[in-house]
Amino acid sequence: MLSPGDISRLTVTNVGGGTIQLILNDLAKERWGLTPEFVTPRKEAHGVRCSYPDPSRLGADRWAALIAARQFAPGAACVIDSGTTVTLDALDPNGLHLGGLIMAGPRIVSGALERETSGIGETSGTPGTPVGIEVLGTNTEDAVAKGVMLGLAGAVDRALDAVAKEVQGEPTVYITGGDALVLSAWLETETQFRANLVLEGLAFIAAES
Numbered sequence: 255m256l257s258p259g260d261i262s263r264l265t266v267t268n269v270g271g272g273t274i275q276l277i278l279n280d281l282a283k284e285r286w287g288l289t290p291e292f293v294t295p296r297k298e299a300h301g302v303r304c305s306y307p308d309p310s311r312l313g314a315d316r317w318a319a320l321i322a323a324r325q326f327a328p329g330a331a332c333v334i335d336s337g338t339t340v341t342l343d344a345l346d347p348n349g350l351h352l353g354g355l356i357m358a359g360p361r362i363v364s365g366a367l368e369r370e371t372s373g374i375g376e377t378s379g380t381p382g383t384p385v386g387i388e389v390l391g392t393n394t395e396d397a398v399a400k401g402v403m404l405g406l407a408g409a410v411d412r413a414l415d416a417v418a419k420e421v422q423g424e425p426t427v428y429i430t431g432g433d434a435l436v437l438s439a440w441l442e443t444e445t446q447f448r449a450n451l452v453l454e455g456l457a458f459i460a461a462e463s
Contacts, residue, residue, distance in 0.1 A: 292314070312351075319335060335451075360437075
């Protein structure tokens with residue numbers, strides 16, 4: 255257990271908005287007497303060039319994950335973060351951010367089906383690992399669970415195929431997030447699971463700044 259005196263610096267990625275940032279600021283000052291350093295995406299830093307006209311519109315977590323991927327991959331790379339949302343970002347071999355996707359995650363999609371339909375009802379199926387025709391459900395719950403995952407996996411695989419064609423080679427694909435292992439089982443593309451990819455990027459940013 256760390257004591258307050260053991261902490262001399264705080265580097266933070268915040269995607270919760272301004273109110274959360276104020277709360278974190280107050281907490282850090284009260285508990286450790288420190289002002290947090292919040293990661294802000296930039297046009298170019300740590301070997302990554304952001305494609306967004308306004309880099310601040312790119313989530314700090316996505317930025318940190320891209321920086322981690324840039325350090326680990328020898329060439330082109332993609333980052334998939336599967337949780338509440340599913341995000342995908344791509345880097346070319348020179349570190350140029352080619353762009354990304356933001357999609358509703360499995361629980362959001364399943365929840366929307368529960369709320370917006372009258373005949374499906376509560377969906378609590380488990381998608382499992384698909385083998386052949388087992389991608390299809392044989393009851394409503396599994397049909398929803400598998401349909402959600404097949405839709406997400408199909409979108410991700412198509413995007414990864416587009417990246418591979420753009421960079422004229424197979425990018426290294428990292429996957430992270432709370433639902434990473436579930437999604438990766440549905441992908442046709444080979445992925446490398448890194449549970450702490452955002453934190454690894456955050457650590458690199460802190461070490462270099």
